[in-house]
Each structure stands twice: as structure tokens, then as C-alpha cells.
Amino acid sequence: MEVWTKYCCGKMMYVTVFSSVILLVIGLAIGLSVNNFKGSDALDSAPLIDGHNDLPFNIYEILNNNLDEFDFTKNLTDDKLWGKKACKSCFTDLPRLRKGKIGAQFWVAYVPCSSQYMDAVQLTMRQIDVIKRLVVKYSNDMQFVTEAKGIEEAWKNKKIGSMIGVEGGHSIDSSLAVLRLYYELGARYMTLTHSCNTPWADASTVNNGSVHNLTEFGEAVVHEMNRLGMLVDLSHVSHNVMRRVLSITKAPVIFSHSSVFSICKIYRNVPDDVLNMVKNNNGVVMVNFYSSFVNCNSGRNATMQDVIDHINYIRKLIGPDHVGIGADYDGVTSVPQGLEDVSKYPDLFDRLYESNVEPRWTKEDLEKLAGRNLIRVFKAVEGVRDSLAKTEHPRQDIINAKDISEDQKAINMKPGLCYTAKEWDGIKSTNKTSQ
Numbered sequence: 001m002e003v004w005t006k007y008c009c010g011k012m013m014y015v016t017v018f019s020s021v022i023l024l025v026i027g028l029a030i031g032l033s034v035n036n037f038k039g040s041d042a043l044d045s046a047p048l049i050d051g052h053n054d055l056p057f058n059i060y061e062i063l064n065n066n067l068d069e070f071d072f073t074k075n076l077t078d079d080k081l082w083g084k085k086a087c088k089s090c091f092t093d094l095p096r097l098r099k100g101k102i103g104a105q106f107w108v109a110y111v112p113c114s115s116q117y118m119d120a121v122q123l124t125m126r127q128i129d130v131i132k133r134l135v136v137k138y139s140n141d142m143q144f145v146t147e148a149k150g151i152e153e154a155w156k157n158k159k160i161g162s163m164i165g166v167e168g169g170h171s172i173d174s175s176l177a178v179l180r181l182y183y184e185l186g187a188r189y190m191t192l193t194h195s196c197n198t199p200w201a202d203a204s205t206v207n208n209g210s211v212h213n214l215t216e217f218g219e220a221v222v223h224e225m226n227r228l229g230m231l232v233d234l235s236h237v238s239h240n241v242m243r244r245v246l247s248i249t250k251a252p253v254i255f256s257h258s259s260v261f262s263i264c265k266i267y268r269n270v271p272d273d274v275l276n277m278v279k280n281n282n283g284v285v286m287v288n289f290y291s292s293f294v295n296c297n298s299g300r301n302a303t304m305q306d307v308i309d310h311i312n313y314i315r316k317l318i319g320p321d322h323v324g325i326g327a328d329y330d331g332v333t334s335v336p337q338g339l340e341d342v343s344k345y346p347d348l349f350d351r352l353y354e355s356n357v358e359p360r361w362t363k364e365d366l367e368k369l370a371g372r373n374l375i376r377v378f379k380a381v382e383g384v385r386d387s388l389a390k391t392e393h394p395r396q397d398i399i400n401a402k403d404i405s406e407d408q409k410a411i412n413m414k415p416g417l418c419y420t421a422k423e424w425d426g427i428k429s430t431n432k433t434s435q
């Protein structure tokens with residue numbers, strides 16, 4: 001300014017002062033708009049994608065999948081079937097999802113481990129069917145999504161992008177043919193186990209031990225998922241299986257609903273060495289809100305701050321590119337104070353932005369947490385699929401029936417009772433009840 005006045009006449013001085021005032025006003029406006037930014041505004045500039053919601057299982061439990069009796073457009077908070085008094089694991093409806101600014105959701109086709117070696121495949125098909133019917137019935141609010149770019153398209157249409165995840169390898173009944181057809185039906189992730197071991201992968205219930213770890217057939221499952229372009233979900237598997245899969249997969253993996261083992265030492269959570277492997281793998285851990293996973297053995301109730309601690313821990317250890325949200329609403333019976341249902345995600349984002357943790361959360365990092373990380377992983381998985389398309393063909397591995405019969409014996413089931421396929425011939429003759 002001093003340099004300018006030296007050459008300047010009265011009129012020029014006036015112009016200079018005037019433009020300075022204008023610059024000051026613009027500067028203030030920019031400053032104010034930055035100050036006005038709320039963390040939840042990041043959910044307007046990037047889709048919020050939740051990795052895991054078990055509403056479809058509640059529809060099965062409560063209505064045996066009869067959607068005529070279900071009104072998703074109603075606020076169900078105090079409903080006599082779906083309200084919090086009647087149903088301890090019910091947290092979801094369209095009004096609350098909208099308030100929660102959900103951009104896309106993986107709806108989970110979960111069937112209990114008690115169906116393993118029995119009607120798991122049929123029940124899984126029913127759950128895939130009910131998710132598809134739900135999306136059609138509520139097509140004003142939901143849009144079926146099977147590819148990464150579909151998430152952004154649905155979000156631009158102001159629809160909730162709706163994807164299918166199959167929770168538990170028991171759902172394929174040890175058959176790659178069934179896996180492939182789930183993909184054709186639109187399933188885009190499979191969690192390799194639920195809380196039961198499959199004959200080819202151990203569940204987290206074996207803690208840090210092992211029964212089979214990941215068998216050769218288990219490796220074939222992972223590689224077939226890589227070839228198909230299906231996200232490999234490592235929530236629920238044992239720590240050793242997490243390690244093994246991360247060392248053989250050709251594509252980034254997800255944890256659709258898992259938190260941090262260092263903070264809460266239950267084996268459903270992810271240990272630090274595995275988090276570091278996820279960084280190298282370019283994958284994402286979507287943090288579970290379940291009270292017992294985020295705050296264990298403390299004698300107090302879980303709060304939103306516990307969830308924030310898990311998110312911040314992952315960000316600090318492996319960076320903001322590998323953390324996401326997988327709340328597990330409708331799959332659990334207790335959620336933290338402040339995150340009581342699916343309407344509360346914006347509060348979490350507001351709080352993250354307000355908190356003075358170092359480094360502070362930026363808008364860009366909040367967008368990654370919300371959904372950009374998951375979209376990046378999904379696109380990378382599609383890229384691996386495309387690059388394998390020329391050289392790889394559908395795998396024809398058949399599991400050794402003996403691996404299944406051993407597993408059946410371990411859970412006191414009569415080996416081979418429900419099987420008639422060729423590979424069971426030898427086992428049937430000795431162990432099947434005669435017809």
C-alpha cells in the first residue's frame with residue numbers, strides 16, 4: 001500500500017481504499033463461510049456409505065419377509081412391532097435414513113450359522129430376494145446399485161444407493177458355482193465367515209488360534225471373488241485368516257463392520273498388524289458402532305466418543321484413506337449414546353470436525369471417511385476384475401467332501417446327511433443313514 005500511494009493522486013487513492021474495502025468484505029465472507037462449515041456438510045459433498053445394515057434379517061424375523069405388512073416410509077421409532085420398546089435391534093426406516101443423510105447402504109443378506117449344511121443357500125436367496133423387492137417397492141427413495149459408479153449416480157438422483165452384501169461364507173455351502181450366481185444376482189461383497197467356521201475359513205470365535213485357517217479351497221474362494229469383482233469382507237474372520245487373505249488377495253479388501261482390537265480386545269476387532277496390512281493393501285476398515293465392540297469391560301455405557309476414538313485410532317495409525325463407517329444398525333441390540341439410530345450420522349461428522357484432535361479433520365478427510373474411501377476400493381476391485389478378465393476363467397475347484405464331513409462332526413452333525421452330490425459318494429456309504 002505504501003508503494004502505491006507514492007505514485008498516486010487523490011482519485012487513485014480513493015480507488016485503492018475502495019478496492020481494499022471490497023477485498024476485506026470478500027475475505028470476511030470467505031472466512032465466515034469456512035467458519036460456518038459443519039462436519040455434516042461433508043455429507044452433502046460426498047455420499048455417506050454404510051457398510052452394514054441388517055434390516056433385511058429383521059424383516060425376515062418379524063414378518064417372514066412379507067413386505068405388504070411393512071411401511072418403510074413411516075417413522076418406526078415408536079411402532080408397536082418395530083419401535084425400540086418392541087424390537088431391541090431395530091434402528092432403521094426411510095425418514096431416519098434421510099435425516100441421517102445416508103447416500104448408500106450395503107443391505108445384508110445374512111442367514112444364521114444354524115442353517116449351515118442345511119438350508120443356508122435357500123435362505124440366502126430369500127434374503128437377496130427381499131432386498132431386491134424392498135428396493136423396487138420404495139423406488140422413490142432407493143436405487144439398486146451393483147457398481148461403484150452407480151453409487152454416485154444414485155446419490156445424484158437423491159436416492160439411497162442400495163447394494164447387497166452376503167454375510168458369511170456358510171451361505172455358499174462350499175460351492176464356487178453358488179458364489180458366482182450370488183454375484184450375478186447383484187451381491188457385491190461376501191463376508192468370508194459369520195461366527196461359525198466354514199470348512200475353508202476360521203471365524204473370529206477361534207480367537208488367535210486356528211482350526212483350518214484359510215484352506216486351499218478358501219484361497220480359491222478369495223481368488224474367484226477377485227476374478228468376479230466381488231469385495232472380500234474380512235469382518236468376522238479369525239485374525240490369522242485376516243492375515244492370510246491380505247497376503248494372497250489381488251484386490252483391496254474391506255472390513256464391512258469392525259472396530260479396533262487395541263482399544264477393545266475382542267477378536268471381532270482388527271489388530272494393529274492387520275491394520276498396517278490394510279494400508280499396504282489399499283483397503284478400508286468400516287468402523288462398527290456396536291456398544292460391546294467400541295467400549296468393552298469399562299462398566300459404563302458406550303458413547304459417540306468411543307466410536308470417534310476408534311475412527312481416530314485408525315486414521316492415526318494408517319491414515320485417512322483407510323477408514324469408513326459400517327455401523328451394524330439392526331444387527332446389534334445396543335448402540336452408543338448419541339448414535340441411537342440411523343438418523344445420527346450427521347452428529348458424528350459434526351463432532352469429528354469440532355474435536356481438536358491433531359491433525360484436525362478436514363472436509364476432504366471427512367468425505368473420505370463418509371464414502372470416498374469405499375468408492376476407491378470398489379473401483380479398484382472392479383479394475384482387478386477387468387485386468388483378470390483376459391487371462392482367468394471361472395474356477396472349477398470342488399471342496400474335498402472330507403473337509404466338510406470333519407467340520408460337521410465337530411458340531412455333532414451326522415456327516416453327509418444333507419448331501420447327494422457326486423463328491424459325497426464315498427462318505428455317504430459309510431456315514432449316511434440308509435434311505
Ligand SMILES: *[C@@H]1O[C@H](CO)[C@@H](O)[C@H](O)[C@H]1NC(C)=O
Nearest residue numbers: 075076077078095096099343
Ligand atoms: C421419529 O420419531 C421420534 C419419536 O417420536 C422423533 O424423536 C424423531 O425426531 C423422529 N424422526 C424423524 C426423522 O422424523
Ligand SMILES: *[C@@H]1O[C@H](CO)[C@@H](O)[C@H](O)[C@H]1NC(C)=O
Nearest residue numbers: 206207208209239265267271
Ligand atoms: C493369544 O491370546 C491369548 C489370550 O488372549 C494371549 O495370552 C496370547 O499371548 C495370544 N497369542 C498371540 C500369539 O497373540
Ligand SMILES: *[C@@H]1O[C@H](CO)[C@@H](O)[C@H](O)[C@H]1NC(C)=O
Nearest residue numbers: 209210211212213214240243
Ligand atoms: C494358522 O496360521 C497361523 C499363523 O500363520 C499359524 O501359526 C498356525 O499354525 C496355523 N494353523 C494351522 C492349523 O495351520
Ligand SMILES: *[C@@H]1O[C@H](CO)[C@@H](O)[C@H](O)[C@H]1NC(C)=O
Nearest residue numbers: 298299300301302334336337
Ligand atoms: C446404561 O444405560 C442404561 C439405559 O440406557 C441405564 O439403565 C444404565 O444404568 C446405564 N449404565 C451405566 C453403567 O451407566
Ligand SMILES: *[C@@H]1O[C@H](CO)[C@@H](O)[C@H](O)[C@H]1NC(C)=O
Nearest residue numbers: 402405406415426427430431
Ligand atoms: C464315518 O463316521 C465314523 C463314526 O462317526 C467315523 O469314524 C468315520 O471316520 C466316518 N467316515 C468318514 C468317511 O467320514
Ligand SMILES: [Zn+2]
Nearest residue numbers: 167236257331
Ligand atoms: Zn456381523
